[in-house]
Amino acid sequence: MKKRGIGYGSMFYGLGYGFSRTDIASATLEISQDGSIIARSGEVDYGQGSDTVFCQIIAEELGVDYSAIKLITADTDVTPDSGPTSASRLTFVGGNAFIKTSRSLKKILNGVAEDILGASDLVFREGMVFSRSAPEKSISFKKLAGRAYARGVPAVVTEWYNNTTQDVDPETGQGDAYATYCWATQMAEVEVDTETGRVEVLRIVAVTDVGKALNPLNCEAQIEGGVVQGLGYALEEEIKEEGGYVKTGTLGEYMIPTSLDIPTIEVHLLEVTEPKGPYGAKGVGEPALIPTPPAVLNAVRDALGLRIHKLPANLENVYHLINGAEAGN
Amino acid sequence: MQSYEYYAPRSLPDALEYLAENAKNCRIIAGGTDLIPALRNEDIHPAFLLNIMEIAEVGGISETEQTVRIGAITTFNDLAESGLIRKEFPILSEMALSVGGPQTRNRGTIGGNIASAAPAADGLPVFLSLDAEVELSSRRGKRNLPLNEAIAKAWTPAWGNDELITAIRIKKLPSGTRTAFYKLARRQAMARSRMTISLILRRDPAGIIEELRFVPGSVMPVPRRMEEIEKLLTGKVPTDELLDQAARAVGEEMVKVTGIRWSTGYKKPVLGNLFRIVLSQLITAG
Numbered sequence: 001m002k003k004r005g006i007g008y009g010s011m012f013y014g015l016g017y018g019f020s021r022t023d024i025a026s027a028t029l030e031i032s033q034d035g036s037i038i039a040r041s042g043e044v045d046y047g048q049g050s051d052t053v054f055c056q057i058i059a060e061e062l063g064v065d066y067s068a069i070k071l072i073t074a075d076t077d078v079t080p081d082s083g084p085t086s087a088s089r090l091t092f093v094g095g096n097a098f099i100k101t102s103r104s105l106k107k108i109l110n111g112v113a114e115d116i117l118g119a120s121d122l123v124f125r126e127g128m129v130f131s132r133s134a135p136e137k138s139i140s141f142k143k144l145a146g147r148a149y150a151r152g153v154p155a156v157v158t159e160w161y162n163n164t165t166q167d168v169d170p171e172t173g174q175g176d177a178y179a180t181y182c183w184a185t186q187m188a189e190v191e192v193d194t195e196t197g198r199v200e201v202l203r204i205v206a207v208t209d210v211g212k213a214l215n216p217l218n219c220e221a222q223i224e225g226g227v228v229q230g231l232g233y234a235l236e237e238e239i240k241e242e243g244g245y246v247k248t249g250t251l252g253e254y255m256i257p258t259s260l261d262i263p264t265i266e267v268h269l270l271e272v273t274e275p276k277g278p279y280g281a282k283g284v285g286e287p288a289l290i291p292t293p294p295a296v297l298n299a300v301r302d303a304l305g306l307r308i309h310k311l312p313a314n315l316e317n318v319y320h321l322i323n324g325a326e327a328g329n
Numbered sequence: 330m331q332s333y334e335y336y337a338p339r340s341l342p343d344a345l346e347y348l349a350e351n352a353k354n355c356r357i358i359a360g361g362t363d364l365i366p367a368l369r370n371e372d373i374h375p376a377f378l379l380n381i382m383e384i385a386e387v388g389g390i391s392e393t394e395q396t397v398r399i400g401a402i403t404t405f406n407d408l409a410e411s412g413l414i415r416k417e418f419p420i421l422s423e424m425a426l427s428v429g430g431p432q433t434r435n436r437g438t439i440g441g442n443i444a445s446a447a448p449a450a451d452g453l454p455v456f457l458s459l460d461a462e463v464e465l466s467s468r469r470g471k472r473n474l475p476l477n478e479a480i481a482k483a484w485t486p487a488w489g490n491d492e493l494i495t496a497i498r499i500k501k502l503p504s505g506t507r508t509a510f511y512k513l514a515r516r517q518a519m520a521r522s523r524m525t526i527s528l529i530l531r532r533d534p535a536g537i538i539e540e541l542r543f544v545p546g547s548v549m550p551v552p553r554r555m556e557e558i559e560k561l562l563t564g565k566v567p568t569d570e571l572l573d574q575a576a577r578a579v580g581e582e583m584v585k586v587t588g589i590r591w592s593t594g595y596k597k598p599v600l601g602n603l604f605r606i607v608l609s610q611l612i613t614a615g
Contacts, residue, residue: 315595319599320594
């Protein structure tokens with residue numbers, strides 16, 4: 001018999017390292033005389049899209065096209081220390097570092113432009129620098145870069161963003177341990193085959209407070225990816241060992257979902273501005289994954305009236321749950 | 330990294346000659362989906378590797394009035410895309426589409442699936458349910474061997490090491506025969522089968538089962554028809570009570586072969602459940 005159920009999982013999650021642990025990121029910008037920009041960061045983009053967001057931030061601050069930026073990341077030979085790529089901190093800490101660096105560079109260029117244009121209310125937008133009150137007083141960003149170079153002003157800027165927080169009270173454990181917190185809730189709808197123990201996830205609805213979606217498509221994709229990882233955690237992933245040897249040492253044995261196992265995922269982005277975040281943004285990475293397993297397992301409980309305590313909720317464990325027997329290895 | 334002599338002839342006599350000369354230390358490679366990992370893991374150490382993928386006589390799907398011949402190097406995707414197979418043996422099309430993923434289906438061959446004789450093979454149980462024969466060629470000549478006599482034990486064919494499996498032959502099914510393949514796995518693709526069910530069913534107009542062939546996959550070291558279960562149902566109208574009785578007997582028959590293993594607590598009841606579910610669907614399908 002096939003039984004359906006619905007379950008929810010909610011989470012909040014401290015972003016960055018918290019508890020007075022060092023949480024810093026540096027970022028470097030270098031401008032060439034043709035106006036092209038070389039950005040350097042120690043953060044690693046392993047598919048989550050931080051490179052895209054960093055370039056967006058620089059383009060936004062300097063009013064230049066995204067394509068004018070060449071970003072070099074995660075090469076200890078040439079990139080500065082930006083702290084580890086973890087704790088859902090890249091957009092927040094690395095992004096803030098690029099805002100600071102971009103504004104320092106802009107201040108230098110702004111000084112040169114004020115001198116050339118004879119105006120002090122300058123706007124950097126769409127590759128142009130112009131006076132707000134007298135827009136005919138203008139110079140292209142590229143030309144400005146060349147003039148600045150000719151004058152020998154600093155062309156390389158490095159800034160440092162410190163996200164280190166206060167520790168909590170050692171006696172009471174009370175305090176504000178993290179710079180900010182991420183919030184997310186997911187709903188799962190499942191169908192359990194009571195005769196085989198197979199759990200099929202039919203639908204996931206994910207609602208995540210991202211602060212501000214700097215790149216909405218990127219946020220959605222990251223949440224979808226997190227959900228898929230969470231599905232693997234709930235239903236498939238298992239390390240088996242025998243006599244000290246791992247028996248599930250390949251991805252043929254250690255199961256993660258394939259594209260055919262992925263249900264409909266409905267993503268909703270909530271934008272609750274975080275004042276400390278870059279343009280109000282928070283991290284997305286881990287909050288995307290955390291609510292999925294509890295949502296799925298609560299849905300299994302809703303379907304069966306039984307709570308599973310042994311993961312993964314795979315064929316054997318679910319079948320034995322239904323039939324009241326202890327699972328095998 | 331291993332070293333071995335590699336030979337990829339275009340003619341079958343050349344291949345059989347090479348095989349006969351080097352029989353003891355030669356491995357035959359077709360799609361390589363089993364053999365290449367085994368070489369990489371150094372599970373096998375052949376001195377000679379004979380690639381049969383360039384030999385035309387070992388490929389192709391053809392029919393006579395009574396039988397269909399499927400060349401040994403037919404890949405799972407060739408099988409899935411064949412109109413002839415879909416018409417005569419839809420169970421083979423279903424099985425082929427369930428194997429691995431597109432890459433493994435593009436490389437893996439039915440001859441390799443049979444010759445590897447893996448307990449979790451997907452093709453082997455389906456061919457057994459179809460009472461297939463393997464066509465074996467060697468320098469000594471050609472012979473046909475019923476598939477149920479062709480596997481000695483898990484991972485080990487029963488034919489000579491100078492013999493090459495060149496084709497599978499299957500008799501066409503009488504009209505009115507229905508077939509079903511069901512695969513239970515831990516995920517929907519790229520998964521080793523947990524259990525499979527292969528069923529061939531023909532009933533008379535009164536609903537009495539005239540013929541039933543049933544092969545479970547991934548439950549026994551060497552898959553085989555469960556004749557005890559076939560006998561239990563043949564000549565009878567499959568009532569719910571009879572199906573429940575048969576489902577229980579399926580698990581017991583499995584345990585007779587496998588004994589009690591860590592997986593028995595799951596496989597014994599669930600194999601029976603799957604048998605009942607798939608057979609019921611086949612009965613009510615029309």
